[in-house]
Every structure is written in C-alpha cells, then in structure tokens.
Amino acid sequence: MEQKLSTSIKQRLSLSARLQQTVKLLQLSTVELRAAIEKEYMENPVLEMDETSMAEEGGVLSETNADELAAVAEYIDGDEFWQGYADDERRTRFEAAAPMAISLEEELLEQAKFTFSAERELEIATFIIGSLDENGYLTVPIKDIAKVLNASEAEVLDVLRGIQSFEPAGVGARNLKECLRIQAQKLEIYEGIVAALIERHLDDVAESRVKQIAKEEGCSPGDVQSAVDLLRGLNPKPGGTYGGAEASYLVPEVRIQKENGEYIVNWNDNYIPRLHISDVYKKALRNGDAETKDYIRKRMYSAKWLLNNIEQRRETILRVVKEIVKRQRAFLDNGPGSLKPMTMSMVAESLGIHESTVSRAVAGKYAQLPKGVFPLRGFFSSHVLGESEQENASAAQAKSALKEFLDSEDPKRPLSDQKLAELLEARDISISRRTVMKYREQMGYASSVKRKRY
Template sequence: MRMGIGLNLEQTQKLIITPELRQAITILQLSTQELMDYLEQELMENPVLEMKEEVEEKEVKETSLEEENEQFDVNWQEYFSDGSDLGYIRSPREHRSEEVTFEQFVSEATSLHEHLYLQLNLSLPPGQQRRIGNFLIGSIDDNGYLRTSIEEAAACLKCSPAEVEEALKLVQSFDPPGVGARNLAECLLQQLSQLKADSPLVVAIVQSHLEDLAAGRITRIAKALDISPVEVQDIGDLIRTLDPKPGRQFGGNQDARYIVPDAVIEKVAGKYVVLINEQSGPRLGINPVYRSLVRREMPCDDHTIKFIEGKLNSALWVIRSIEQRRLTLYRVVSSIVDFQMDFLEKGIKHLKPLNLRQVADTLEMHESTVSRAIANKYVQTPQGVYELKFFFASGVERRSGTAIASDSIKKMLQEFIQCEDPGEPLTDQALTDLLNGQGIRISRRTVAKYRDEMDIPPATRRKRF
C-alpha cells in the first residue's frame, strides 16, 4: 500500500458543555443557602451585578436607539428599555415592623473548656496545682474525656505523677459529672458516685460487664454475679440514664445547622399550592452606572464597552440560570405533590414508591435534571420538613398489585414494636407474618434490615424479665 500525506475534510457531531451551561447546571443543584453564597461570590466578581432589596416603583422609559449602536452579542439598549427585572418577576416583599429587644440577640454559648477554667479559677489560687489543672483541662476533648496520660502530663510539666493525680481528681469533681475521665467505665463510675448509686453490684457491672450489657446478655451477667435477671435489668436501666459523653451538652452556636426549605407546600382552599422560597435570597439587578454606559449616555471608550459587554453577558446568564432553577424546582415539586397526595393528607404510612423516571416522564425532562433539581434541597409540608430525596423511596408489592414504600413499612414496624408485650417481644418472623397478613409481600431478611436501619434492637435485647 502506498503511503502519503493527505488532507481530508469530514463532519462530526460532539456534545460540548459550554461555560454557561455548566454554570446553569451548578446553580440548579445548589440549595438555598449554597445559592446565597454563590451569588455573593458573583456579586464580588462581577461589578455589573448588584443586589436590590426594594422593588423599583418607576420603570425605565423607552428610548429610541440608532441601529449603528447595536453591536453587542445581546441588544442591551433594547433590553434595558424594557422595564422587566432581567428574569425576576417583581413582587413586593412584606415589611413587618417588629420591635427589637436585647433578648433577641443570643450571645455565644459557653464552651466546655471555658466552663472548666472558670471552676478551676474559683477552686485554686495561682500556683503549681492551677498550672497542672490548666494543662489537664486543655487536654480534654469536646466529649469530656482526658486524652493524655498521667505520665505524659508529669513529663511535660516537670512535676511528679502524684501532683498530676491530685489535680485530676479536682478536675473530675467539676461540672458536668464524668468530665476528665480516661475511659467510658471511669466516666460512668464518676457519675454514679455523685448520684450516691455506686453499689458493689453496679460497680462490678460497669467495670467488667459493659459489653454484655450493651449486647443484651442479661442471663450471662446474672449467672456471673449470682443475681436475678431482674436485678441486672434494673441496674442496666440506671446505667442508661447516665451520659457517656458529658461534654457534648456544651456545644457552641457554630455547631447548630438550620435547614432553610427551598419550597413550601401549603393547602389553600382545599388544594395544595407550591411556593418557592425566594425571600431568603438576594434579588439581582444591573448597576445603573453601567446601564448609562451601555446606552451611550456617558462617554466611554471602546475597550471599556467591550469589557462591560462581557460582564453583561455573564450577568444575564446568571439571572437566567436562577430563573430556570426556580421554574424547574417548581415543576418537580408540583409533580411530587401529584404523586404523593395521600402522604400529604394522611401521613407517612401512605407514602408511595416513586423513582426519578416517573417524574422525568411526566415533566418530559431527563432523569439527571430531576436528580440535580432535588439534590440538597428540602421542602416544608403539612407533615413536616423533609428532604426532596425522601419522596423518592423504594417499596415492595402488595398482593393486590399495588406498591407500598419502604418508609411506610418502617412506620408500621415501629407501631407493631411499640404495642408488643415487653415480656414476649415480637421476633422478625412474627413481624413478617403480621405484614403478610396485611397483604404485604416481604421476607424476614428485609424486615430485619428495616429494623436495623431504625436502630431497633432484636427481640432478645428488647425482652424484659
């Protein structure tokens, strides 16, 4: 075969994701809080964008523009002559005049270490013991456990282990009970000691049989200590009232994470209405200075006009993407309302199985679009606040041919277990028979899986003597 160099011309089709499309996809899958952070970043990077808090009362007057000035990718002169808000439908916000009091401002909560330092300063004068106490408190983690040994502390402070032990006993007497312990058993024993409930049997179970107690091996503990299972069970109930992590009650305000629902479902005049949460996010507009520059109302060179043109195109895509996100989210939530009407009326037991394909086929969009629309988003319903992914639940089939969601089955299992006889708890097979009696085809293994997902112990551990 003869080899040579040639030039061929052929046509191919490729799917290219443009930066604008990538931006629209990113905005679609952002939650309300993430969208606010994203828009704040855009406001910092794009000088054309600005945040508008109030609704403009006067619209921009129409102006006649010459054709020779229309040299942009988007006809901005004609665009600005329209009084619309670049994709946003202006609606007046509610302004509530509420009195502001000092009680509405919550100061930062006291941390565990600040609480312990305060007690140490009140208990000891300045000196060697306070210095050791400060070191030990600094070595306590957020759960209240000491994460250093006596020997390491003595070596760092260049003092004797007896002095460290003495300071540790003082720290362990502070509030909250159990703080400064080196392991779980020591933590529980400290709390029992302050409750005056550290009897020899309780101490023996805490020191030697905690694992058996957690696993529900009551008879083994009773045989080892030569006592009745009822006594072991009573001691177990006492131990379960103690706090295994005494420091977690001092979590700061930064640990709190509040959910802002992206949509609200309300029942109005017998019908369910979907409202998209737009009050928490900023409303975007175009800076009036750049409006004037684009309209040629102010003198400006061609290089500056070109720069503004690029920023205007970017701002337009951001506003369009936000509006498209709002419309897509509204359509998806409205479709969920149509599918899960029984859940909204009667509760979680009437939740139906649903998948992305069903919603995508109804809305005539791709499954990936539905998946992005429900990602990291929450909805407020008459039954409570739920993640949108909650409504896309798997299920099992009834004998009648209809399907029931897995969350509905979990709710039924929870009700069966709450009504059971503590002396004869229902086994997984008994729960399976109850569900089969209601026409739900389900195996014992699936029942055990659902029970484990709800953190419900098996029948052997739920039994009461």
C-alpha cells in the same frame, strides 16, 4: 524510530462555562444560592439588589410587628423605652443570632481557673485538659504527663481528680468504667447492683445478659433490669455535646399548602435577594468610550446569564415539586405511612428531563409542609418487591408499619424479626426476615433479646 504527523477526529462532550453555571446553581441549596448571589453582586458592578425584595424578607421588622413590639415595650418599661427608638429602628433588619458553639476545652479551662489557685496546679490542669479527646476521655498515660511536666505522678493524679469533679460529669475519665463510676457517684447511685454492673458486668449489659447477671449477683432479673435502666441514663461520651460545626439553618425552597382541598406549591422568595441590571450602566453603555463599553458589555452579559439561570433554576424546581405533589397526595394527607414508591427516573420521565436534573433539583432542598419542614429527597423511596413483584409497598411504608408493631409490642414478649415479617405479610408487605432486621437496625431498635424486659 520514525516520527510523522497524523490527523484524527474525536467526539468529546464538554460543558460551556454558562452551562456549568446552570448546573451548579440548580444543585445549590437555598442558603448556598444566597451566598452565591451575594458574591456575584459584590463582584459585578452592573448588578443591583432590589431593595423592595430585601424589605420583604422575614428578618425585616414590619409595621405591624413594630407596633406590637411598641405595645409590649410600653407595658414592660413604659413609653420612654420605645420613644426615639421606634422612629429610627422600625425598619432595622433583625436577624437571629447563631448559638455560640463553645468547645469542651474552653468550658473546662474556665472551670479550672476557679478551681486551681496555684500556678503549678493550673499548668498541669491545662495540659490534662488539652490532652482530652473529643469525648472527654484522657488518653495520655499519667506517667507520660508527669514526665513532660517534670512533676510527680501523685501531683498529676491529684489535679486529675479535681478535673473529674467538673461538668459535664464523667469528663477526665480514662476509660468507660471510670466515666460511669464518676457519674454514678455524683448522682449518689453508686451502690448495690449499679456498682456491680459498672465494675463487673459492662460487657454483659451491652449484650443484655440480664438473667446471667442476676444469677451471678444473687438477685432477681427485675432488679437487674432496673439497675440497667439507671446505667443507661448515664452519658458514655460526656464531651460529645460540645463544640462542633456552627449551627445551620434550614430554609424551605417551596411552600406546599392546602387550599380548597388542593395542594398548592408556592415559591419561597423571601430569602433569596432579587437582582436587576443597573440603569446607570445601561446609560453608560450608550454614552461611554469604546473601552468602557466593552467592559460594561462583558459584565452585563455575565449578569444576564446569572439572572436567566436563577429563573431557570426556579422553574425547574417548581416543575419537579409539582410533580412530586401530584404523585404523593396520600403522603401529604396521611403521613409517612402512605408514601408511595417513587423514583427520580419516574419524575424525570413524566417531565421530559434527565434523571440527574431531578437529582440536582432536590439535593439539599426542603419544602414547608402543613406539618413541618421536609426534605425533597424524602419523597423518593424504592420499591420493596419480591420475586413475584405483586407487592407495591415502599421502604417508608414498611418502616412505618414496623415502628407501629415495635412501639406497641409487649416488652416482656418482644417480637422477633420473623414474627415482624409475618405481621408485615398480613398487611401485604412481603419482605424477608433479613430485610426486617436491616430496617429495624436503621430505625434504632435493638434485637428482641435486648428489648426484652423483666
């Protein structure tokens, strides 16, 4: 094989490190941006944090709030409570503590310590609790637990019955039927039709076969319906509310307020630390030796890029939000039912930027509206158009109308998907029955058969 050298020219698009930082900062949420700024502040010595900006944050106790707290404290405990404390702590930063996320295992082990006095029972209980899944069900067979612990199945069952008396009710069950039975017994409703539903008709309940259950149990559909309502009040996943990720906080990127009949977009500066370049290092850049100057120059160059990119992020988001407000005035005035069809490409074209820039500008970000916090992505919705393209409704409008129809329907004569499509047509929202079904399921509404009441 002959080997030879050759040259070729290729074009390749690559992003510089600075441009990569610009893109990355734009797509960060407010909380993520704060973390990134604090990390850069700790790593780059030429950056200083503006103390006045931190003092303006919502977590800082203002003079007015301090006075109000002093008055409350004096009312509750007398003046001694506040004296000495106010002088030193008036400017202390108060931060909300995240709620503790206790796991199901920790909760049950705590109860087991008070329930089982014998060491052997506590050992078995600890093993059983450790074998529960995230929903609180025991998925390991009793005989396997007995074999591992060198205990009898009767011993394991006796401890399991103790665990099944713990809170949350239904924990330690081996299947759905046992889980519901435990909860019903605790509520003293495990009798009559409720017991029959749990023991023989769970599949029928899931499919809303009310008439069939009534026929087999020799009672009226209304009695079955009442029992089903009780059954649906039980929790099929008793362990599902424990543990999980730490509590997260939504910090609005912008505030949209109505002033003199017009909506004004204001930047939320309170949560983001303000940085500036240290005067000490500016002087050292003039007076230091060559090696020191070179180090400071590099760090200062990095700091300037960061500050510029933060400001560019701010300007881009403000431009995008102002364009959103301009297009969605009806939504801000009247609510979700008035949300107009708007895509990111429409906003990008108006602003003369790329669609991906709009996507990054709204990703994971929220706006404080007069009626609450709202995700910026929520302002965007696709068109719901038929082949004639005569309609100009958004998916949000269709869902809003569907919710209105479903919430006001006669429960004894629920509306079918076809009927809902006809009602939407009367409002000039033309979508197919299949699309109605998709939206209905997305909103958590069951089919007309399952919604029917007796």
